[in-house]
Amino acid sequence: MTDKERITISKFMSLILRHNPSAAGITLDGNGWADVNALIAGMNKSRRTSVTFDDIKEVAATNDKQRFAFNDDFSKIRANQGHSVKVDVELKETEPPAIHGTVSKFVQAIRIEGLKPQRRLHVHLSADRETATKVGSRRGTAVILVINAFKMHEDGYKFYLSENGVWLTDAVPVEYIYD
Numbered sequence: 763m764t765d766k767e768r769i770t771i772s773k774f775m776s777l778i779l780r781h782n783p784s785a786a787g788i789t790l791d792g793n794g795w796a797d798v799n800a801l802i803a804g805m806n807k808s809r810r811t812s813v814t815f816d817d818i819k820e821v822a823a824t825n826d827k828q829r830f831a832f833n834d835d836f837s838k839i840r841a842n843q844g845h846s847v848k849v850d851v852e853l854k855e856t857e858p859p860a861i862h863g864t865v866s867k868f869v870q871a872i873r874i875e876g877l878k879p880q881r882r883l884h885v886h887l888s889a890d891r892e893t894a895t896k897v898g899s900r901r902g903t904a905v906i907l908v909i910n911a912f913k914m915h916e917d918g919y920k921f922y923l924s925e926n927g928v929w930l931t932d933a934v935p936v937e938y939i940y941d
Contacts, residue, residue, distance in 0.1 A: 763820060772821050774811055776829060778804070779841040794840040794849035801839060828926035843924035846881045853922030858911035858929055862887050863898030866905050877934035884930035887911065908940040
């Protein structure tokens with residue numbers, strides 16, 4: 763499979779497993795799992811791409827952000843985080859990191875309103891400056907915001923670590939954000 767094919771399949775899988783399962787005519791269970799065979803059939807029926815089980819497995823294994831996870835017997839697959847559809851991916855509460863990467867055009871709104879999940883279920887945070895810079899650079903010049911996540915946690919806010927290492931919380935009020 764070429765890099766271009768891998769990216770096309772990965773993007774379509776992200777759309778289906780994070781935002782719009784009906785794009786492949788499938789449903790997700792309450793924990794975000796989709797039947798692998800139904801996913802493959804739905805993706806192929808959509809005519810946007812043609813995939814096999816091996817293709818899905820390769821995309822999941824090689825995705826640089828480890829967006830996808832299989833269950834133990836490879837009969838189900840789900841996105842690890844980033845959902846806009848309501849699912850419980852069984853995140854475990856844990857002590858948080860302290861960095862968020864964004865672009866300059868959003869900084870003014872963040873200083874007024876704090877960090878909000880927008881169309882997703884959670885705000886995404888990074889554990890280190892390098893990752894936050896990479897995330898913030900996707901849409902322009904990165905701006906790194908330091909989050910007083912330890913104080914937030916102490917004040918009762920919950921933080922979760924997804925299977926692929928992305929830190930999540932419901933929102934970050936402005937009083938916990940520094941730059």
